[in-house]
Amino acid sequence: MTASPPVVQLVGAGFAYEDGPAVLADVDFAVPEGRAIALLGRNGSGKTTLLRLLSGGLRCGSGALLLDGTEVAYDRKGLTRLRTTVQLVVQDPDDQLFAASVAQDVSFGPMNLGLPEEEVRLRVARALAALDITALADRPTHLLSYGQRKRAAIAGAVAMRPRVLIMDEPTAGLDPHGQERLLDALAGLREDGTTVVMATHDVDLALRWADEAALLSPEGLRTGPVDRLLGDHDLLDAARLRRPWGTSVGRLLRAHGLLPDGAPEPRTPEELDAWAATLVPGAPGVSGRS
Structure with missing residues (x-):
C-alpha cells in the first residue's frame, strides 16, 4: 500500500527577508497526519519564519510548499485551500484578536468562508467548547486575561476546522496552571484528529508533549x-538549547541500575513520583509531595 503524502511539506525551501541574509536554506520539513510535532530552536533560529512558510503567510524564496503532495499556488484559490487546511496561531494573541467579543472573533474565519449561519454557529460553539471557554462567548476580548486571550485566539483557528494547527510559542507568558489547561485543550483537539505543530524553546515541554521533534x-x-x-547532547549544544530534565534523570537512573534499558524515562516530576511509588508502594513522592 502506498503511503499517503504528508498533509503539508516544505521541499528545499529557502527564505530571506528583504536586504537580509538567508534565514532558512534548503529546508525539508514534512507534517504527516495525526502527529504532535515540536519545532525547537533558539531565538532567531528561524522558527517563526518556517511556520509562516508552512501556513502561506510567507512565500518560499526557493523550493516549494506542498499540500497533500501538490505544490501550492499562491493565488486566491490556492491560498484559500491551504488556509482551510492549515491554520497558524501567532505568539501574541493581541495580534490576532480584533472583534468586540470572543464569539464574534471566533466566527470571523468561518463567516469569511461563506458558510451558512447555522454552520458558523455550530463551529463557534464547538471551538469554544474545545478550548473550554464557552462561558466567555460574550465577553469583550479586551477584558480577557492573557491565558484566556491565548485560548480565544486558538479557538478562532480551530473554528476553521483545519487538519493542521500550527502554533508559535503557545505557552509563552502562561503560568503553570494556564499551561496545563492549554495542553489539556490540545490533547482534546488531537483526539478529534487535528495534527498539531508547536514552536517552542522549552525542551521539557517538547519532550513531554510531542511525538516528533x-x-x-x-x-x-x-x-x-x-x-x-x-x-x-551534541545536537542540543550546537543549537544552544539546554538538556531536558527528563533525559538527564533517565540517564542518572540507568547509570545506577534503577531503570532498565528500554524502559521509558520519566518526562515530568509527576511521572518520576509514579515510578518511585512502584519501587516502594506507599512511599512519599520523590519530588517532595506526599
Missing part, C-alpha cells in the same frame, strides 16, 4: 522521534 541548528534542520533527538 524538528530542531533548527546552525547545521540545518534535524527531525526525528522527540526522545531520540532531545537525547543528542
Whole structure:
C-alpha cells in the first residue's frame, strides 16, 4: 500500500527577508497526519519564519510548499485551500484578536468562508467548547486575561476546522496552571484528529508533549522521534538549547541500575513520583509531595 503524502511539506525551501541574509536554506520539513510535532530552536533560529512558510503567510524564496503532495499556488484559490487546511496561531494573541467579543472573533474565519449561519454557529460553539471557554462567548476580548486571550485566539483557528494547527510559542507568558489547561485543550483537539505543530524553546515541554521533534541548528534542520533527538547532547549544544530534565534523570537512573534499558524515562516530576511509588508502594513522592 502506498503511503499517503504528508498533509503539508516544505521541499528545499529557502527564505530571506528583504536586504537580509538567508534565514532558512534548503529546508525539508514534512507534517504527516495525526502527529504532535515540536519545532525547537533558539531565538532567531528561524522558527517563526518556517511556520509562516508552512501556513502561506510567507512565500518560499526557493523550493516549494506542498499540500497533500501538490505544490501550492499562491493565488486566491490556492491560498484559500491551504488556509482551510492549515491554520497558524501567532505568539501574541493581541495580534490576532480584533472583534468586540470572543464569539464574534471566533466566527470571523468561518463567516469569511461563506458558510451558512447555522454552520458558523455550530463551529463557534464547538471551538469554544474545545478550548473550554464557552462561558466567555460574550465577553469583550479586551477584558480577557492573557491565558484566556491565548485560548480565544486558538479557538478562532480551530473554528476553521483545519487538519493542521500550527502554533508559535503557545505557552509563552502562561503560568503553570494556564499551561496545563492549554495542553489539556490540545490533547482534546488531537483526539478529534487535528495534527498539531508547536514552536517552542522549552525542551521539557517538547519532550513531554510531542511525538516528533524538528530542531533548527546552525547545521540545518534535524527531525526525528522527540526522545531520540532531545537525547543528542551534541545536537542540543550546537543549537544552544539546554538538556531536558527528563533525559538527564533517565540517564542518572540507568547509570545506577534503577531503570532498565528500554524502559521509558520519566518526562515530568509527576511521572518520576509514579515510578518511585512502584519501587516502594506507599512511599512519599520523590519530588517532595506526599
